[in-house]
Amino acid sequence: MKIAIASDHAAFALKAELSAWLAAQGHVVTDLGPDSEASVDYPDYGYKLAAHVAEGKAERGVALCGTGLGISMAVNRNPAVRCAVVSEQLSAYFSRDHNDANVIAMGARMIGIEQAKACLTTFLATPFGGDRHVRRVEKLSNPPFARETA
Amino acid sequence: MKIAIASDHAAFALKAELSAWLAAQGHVVTDLGPDSEASVDYPDYGYKLAAHVAEGKAERGVALCGTGLGISMAVNRNPAVRCAVVSEQLSAYFSRDHNDANVIAMGARMIGIEQAKACLTTFLATPFGGDRHVRRVEKLSNPPFARETA
Numbered sequence: 018m019k020i021a022i023a024s025d026h027a028a029f030a031l032k033a034e035l036s037a038w039l040a041a042q043g044h045v046v047t048d049l050g051p052d053s054e055a056s057v058d059y060p061d062y063g064y065k066l067a068a069h070v071a072e073g074k075a076e077r078g079v080a081l082c083g084t085g086l087g088i089s090m091a092v093n094r095n096p097a098v099r100c101a102v103v104s105e106q107l108s109a110y111f112s113r114d115h116n117d118a119n120v121i122a123m124g125a126r127m128i129g130i131e132q133a134k135a136c137l138t139t140f141l142a143t144p145f146g147g148d149r150h151v152r153r154v155e156k157l158s159n160p161p162f163a164r165e166t167a
Numbered sequence: 168m169k170i171a172i173a174s175d176h177a178a179f180a181l182k183a184e185l186s187a188w189l190a191a192q193g194h195v196v197t198d199l200g201p202d203s204e205a206s207v208d209y210p211d212y213g214y215k216l217a218a219h220v221a222e223g224k225a226e227r228g229v230a231l232c233g234t235g236l237g238i239s240m241a242v243n244r245n246p247a248v249r250c251a252v253v254s255e256q257l258s259a260y261f262s263r264d265h266n267d268a269n270v271i272a273m274g275a276r277m278i279g280i281e282q283a284k285a286c287l288t289t290f291l292a293t294p295f296g297g298d299r300h301v302r303r304v305e306k307l308s309n310p311p312f313a314r315e316t317a
Contacts, residue, residue, distance in 0.1 A: 056299075058302060058303045058306055059303060060303055060306035060307050060310075061306065064310060064311055064312070067312070068311070068312075071312075083261070083265070084258055084261045084262070084265070086251045086252070086253075086258065086261065086262050086265075086266055086268070087265060087266045087303065087307075089239075089243070089252075090243050090249050090250065090251075090266065090307050091306070091307060091310070093239070093240050093243035093244065094243065094244070094246060094307070094310035094312050095310070095312040096244060096312065099240050100240065101236045101240075101252075102236070102239075102251075102252045103236075104254065104255075104258075105254075107277070108234055108236065108254075108274070108277065111233070111234045111236065112234070112236050115233070115234070115236075115237060116236055116237045116240065118236070124258070127257070127258065149206075152208060153208045153209060153210055153237065156208055156210035156211065156241075157210050157237075157240050157241060157244070160210075160214060160241070160244035160245070161214055161218070162214070162217070162218075162221075162244050162245040162246065
């Protein structure tokens with residue numbers, strides 16, 4: 018699978034570890050940065066990742082920051098992307114089954130590496146449930162706010 | 168504090184319980200629905216809540232669905248709002264200190280009532296940390312995507 022990954026400085030080490038782990042499984046991983054632990058602003062990397070996924074350059078995205086919260090807010094500004102902040106596998110499962118999430122967000126200061134890998138495995142393996150969820154996901158692609166700012 | 172609350176059908180009972188609990192503490196609570204457990208679409212209620220907070224009708228918002236994930240995606244479509252999905256207090260703390268979150272999202276099927284109350288207490292009591300976080304929060308208010316859809 019084509020997977021893009023981005024973080025802030027707080028999650029730089031987690032990004033490196035997950036990138037290598039995904040690549041070792043045969044995924045094609047695009048690292049959108051940052052490329053060091055120097056302080057950066059998480060919205061910049063969240064927007065970059067969201068655009069990458071929205072343009073179809075990656076099928077899934079991985080967004081990492083200290084808590085996963087800040088970068089998830091940035092990613093979810095893009096109506097073409099659905100980003101789920103998770104810290105355990107059941108939420109990762111539901112994010113795919115119910116919300117067709119195409120980006121997973123996790124917090125480098127909140128969960129450990131094995132939990133992160135387990136969440137990511139579930140996120141990548143779980144199909145969208147379809148059915149009644151389709152209409153709701155379509156509504157997420159058409160927010161009233163985007164039109165209001167036009 | 169003026170607090171708005173909204174949910175989907177899965178979190179209808181949690182919404183009722185948290186609304187009463189907040190009101191008993193002296194908060195002015197506006198319940199934006201739904202008003203029964205009949206099936207609804209979480210984006211409709213997320214958008215309604217986000218607009219309410221963005222328009223200054225409430226200082227904070229509480230967004231509830233089965234996992235907290237779906238409704239948080241909807242709320243975060245609005246660039247004026249910062250919605251944090253949390254399942255424990257430390258994330259609730261950081262969502263305020265780092266991200267100046269004005270909406271908290273929680274999952275009725277994921278956490279129990281006392282954990283939800285504890286997260287909400289922390290969310291309401293924690294001030295924004297300011298400093299380096301100000302620039303990042305400002306970037307969350309000015310996503311490139313909103314302009315692209317103009």
